[in-house]
Amino acid sequence: MSAENILEALDPEQREVALSLDGPVCVLAGAGTGKTRAITHRIAYGVATGRLNPRHVLAVTFTAKAAAEMRSRLRDLGVPAVQARTFHAAALRQLRHFWPRVVGGPLPQLLPQKYPAVAEACSRLHLSVDRAALRDILSEIEWARVSMLTPESYPEAAARTRRPGVAGFESRSIARIMTSYEEVKRERSLLDFEDVLLHMVGFLAERPDVAREVREQYRHFVVDEYQDVSPLQHDLLRLWVGERRDLCVVGDAAQTIYTFAGARASYLLDFPREMRGATVIRLERNYRSTPQIVRLANTVLDGARGRTRETRLTLVSQRDDGPAPxxxxxxxxxxxxxxxxxxxxxxxxxxxxxxxxxxxxxxxxxxxxxxxxxxxxxxxYLVRGGDRFFERQEVRRALLTLRAATAVESEDPSHTVRDTLGQLGWSAEPPAGTGAQRERWDSLNALVNLSDTVLARPGATLTDLVRELEERAEAQSAPTVDxxxxxxxxxxxxxxxxxxxxxxxxxxxxxxxxxxxxxxxxxxxxxxxxxxxxxxxxxxxxxxxxxxxxxxxxxxxxxxxDGVIERPEPRSPQPRRSGRRGATLLDTCRVCGEMLAEPRDQRRGRHAGCPSPADPALLEGLRAWRRERSRENAAPAYTVLTDATLEAIAERDPSTDEQLLAVPGVGTAKRDRYGEDILAILARHRS
The missing domain is CATH 3.40.50.300 (P-loop containing nucleotide triphosphate hydrolases)
Structure with missing residues (x-):
């Protein structure tokens, strides 16, 4: 793309970002203001005008997905040679290169999961911890290390920053666990991700030849989500940059939500003081949300105190009006x-x-x-969070199994995928349960849906599918789930x-x-x-x-x-309902008459162990009707009404629309669509 074409795609403030190629730049970018567009076009414009050499640019962000998105945009802008990586990925690449020279021998193996090592560290100290406590201890260790604390300095820092006790352990016990964890890694020649950053900080600070080579390779730096930088990442970045001033940082202090993990918005807010003469540009044109949503978000920030209030950005929606929140x-x-x-x-x-x-x-x-x-x-539905998609156990097993299946030529790759994943727990219809069982099914179903897309391409094979999955895993580009x-x-x-x-x-x-x-x-x-x-x-x-x-x-x-509502009174709990227009809840069991304590039992109207009072003949009639509607809709039976809902209808035997609406799982849409049929079936059964 020509330099003029690159600038044409930007609004005035984004264009200012692209044109600011001399000296340090701080971009304060509000939510939905197109910050990724601004910084990728800045890099592309610099390359198009000859001001930047793409092989000397390093763009840094915080997630593999964000880095992959940045690389994709840069390719579309004609600058595929630019390196866009996470802090850890960039540091790991450098560490692999310099380790033989500085330390000798190959780089130690990276620790794939920290939980086992931390669990062993606790066991060596005869400390009994469950999974939840282990997670909290691990988070605290990570905070201490990105804050560049040692086991010796941790207790004082924890007291100074008012860190609460972790999993029932006071700070000196956490320090002992930290020491034990380091011993476990050292004995097994393992490194974790914090070690990668710490070692590179050490290499750059103590070896002038290493620092010189890195700074010769990377001369221009762009850092996204700068409000999330930790002290360790900040030190690494300053050592990468050295005496140069070719640094552009982008962030929004109002989106600092990871201070518990070591993030410090002060690095973003104090950047103009740290880098004298820095250009500061504010992006406040919001392209994501309607004016009504933006107005609510701005109102919430109006009540902020301290630096959040002093440095806040006021978003201005560029969208047409929408419904009020x-x-x-x-x-x-x-x-x-x-x-x-x-x-x-x-x-x-x-x-x-x-x-x-x-x-x-x-x-x-x-x-x-x-x-x-x-x-x-x-x-x-799908539950987001926890393990990243390609790190989930069921996804890793599926990828290994599909890779093994490529050894045998398949005439119907789509059938092979379904058969293979079926052995791992996938089925054509989702399970009735929730939680982990449903999450596993969602993961495998996402792979099935992705395979349908890939294998629909002319001549596509199972090998092509596996190759695409491997590429997505490397970029952490999870398939979409409907x-x-x-x-x-x-x-x-x-x-x-x-x-x-x-x-x-x-x-x-x-x-x-x-x-x-x-x-x-x-x-x-x-x-x-x-x-x-x-x-x-x-x-x-x-x-x-x-x-x-x-x-x-x-x-x-x-x-x-405050400032949005006038403190409304909650809705009256009588009659008690499980939704705005949903099912009534019962306090006593329909069968035994005893009190119902569990919410599920209250919605069902009886204890789980009490037999259903529904007439089996009525229940079978309702199921036969559901099968017929399922065929008409060309959709699974549960999308008409679930088994639990049919059972509740048969038990309660409603005779009016209002009574039917009070049955768990019916709701207005189901009532409007199926209510006449259901009430007719019930009336025939009564007569």
Whole structure:
């Protein structure tokens, strides 16, 4: 592309970024303002004008997916030679090159998973820890190392920064675990990802020949998401750059949500002081969200304090008007989950794709109720977070099995894929359960869907599919899944959806109850802001007055909604319902008359162990009708009504539309579509 064509694709502020090729540059880029476009076009413009040599440019970001996206855009702009990598990938490449010269011998093996090594470190100290405690200890070790702390300096730093006790252990015990963990790695000649960065910092600081060679190779640096840089990454970057001033950093202090992992927004905010004479450019034109959503997000930041308020960007939407965001309240968490699921069902009935919808929450524990509510309506979903797609055990096994299957020529590769993945737990229809079982099925089903796309190409073979999977695994480019996304706000960072539901917007969840200091509360505000700015067209924010049905309504809406709502009273818990227009909940079992304590039992109306009072003949009649409708719809039977819903209908024997609507899993869309048929079947059975 010509230099003129590159600039034509940019707005005035983005163009200023592209033209600023001399000296240090700090780009303050708000959510949805096109920062990746700005920095990739800056690199392309510099190459097109001869100001930058593409082989001397290093673009750094934080995730493999973001790096792959940047490489793709740079290729489209005609500059494929530019290196775009994560901090760890760039440092690892350099470490492999210099290790034989500086240390001697081959680079030690990288530790694929830290959990076993940390577990052994605890075992050597005779400390009993479960998986959850192990996760917390590992996170604390990672924070200490990216903060460049040793086991000796950790206790003092933990006290100074008011780090809470981890998994029931005080700071000196964590320091002992850190020491033991280092011994485990040293005995087995293993390195973890923090070691990669630490060793490169040491090589560059102590070996002038190494520093000279790196700086000769890379003369121009661009760093994305600079608000997430840790002290260790900052030191590495400064050693890469040396005395040069060819550094462009991009970030948004209002999206700093990883301080618990060592991120420091101060590096972004203090960049003009650190690099004297730096050009500062603000990107505030939002291309992602409607003006109504942007207005709500700006209002949330209006209440910020400290540096977040002083340095905030005020977004200006470039989109046409859309619907106003909804702020909804529910009597309890189950009602909230049912209400959200019912609204999603209505959106799907209106033609929305499930992949267009996301439900975001503060803690992973909030996911379960939403999973159950979606499952009850036959709506597919995927839970985002945890292991990355290609690092999941079922995906790794599937890739190994498919690779082995390429040894035998297949006349029908698509059948081979289904047969192979079927042996690993895939089936044509999703399982009835939720949680890990459903997540495994979603992973394997995503591979099946991707295989259909790849194998539809003329002449495509199983080998072609495996090759594409390997390339995607290297780039961490997970296949898309046609389901509603359920994700914590942290896992949703950097993503966007046309429709977003933010649940749990109450005190104790947003902000989380553990946020005690003003700084911690401000991070929670930024987290809420990130959640809101994931939405493109439709945004709903909701909160529940109580945790469980019938409990005291002690929750209040989040303080972050001050200025947005006038502190509405929660909906009356009478009559108690599991959704906005969903099913009534029962307190006593229909069969034995005893109290029902479990939410699932309350929705079912009886204990799980009590036999269903439904007439088997009626239940069979309903199933026969469902099979017929399933054939007419050319869709799986569960998409009409699930087994649990049919059973509830047979048990409750509703005779009116309103009574039918109160059955779990029915909802307005199902009632409008199937209600007449169902009530007719029930009436015939009664007569």
């Amino acid at each position: 909804l702020i909804e309240s529910y009597p309890d968490d189950l009602a909230e989950a049912q209400g959200v699921a019912e609204r999603i069902h209505e959106l799907l009935q209106e033609g929305r794709s499930a992949a267009d919808v996301a439900v975001l929450f503060r803690t992973n524990a909030q996911s379960e109720a939403v999973e159950e509510a979606l499952t009850g309506r036959g709506i597919g 389901g509603v996304t359920l994700a914590s706000v942290h896992a949703a960072k950097g993503l966007e959806w046309p429709v977003v539901f933010v649940i749990g917007a109450s005190e104790g969840l947003m902000p989380i109850s553990m946020a005690q200091t003003p700084a911690e509360v401000e991070e929670e505000r930024r987290l809420f802001y990130v959640a809101l700015t994931r939405a493109k067209d439709v945004l709903t924010v909701s909160w529940a007055a109580a945790r469980t049905p019938g409990a005291r309504s002690s929750r209040k809406p989040s303080r972050f909604l």
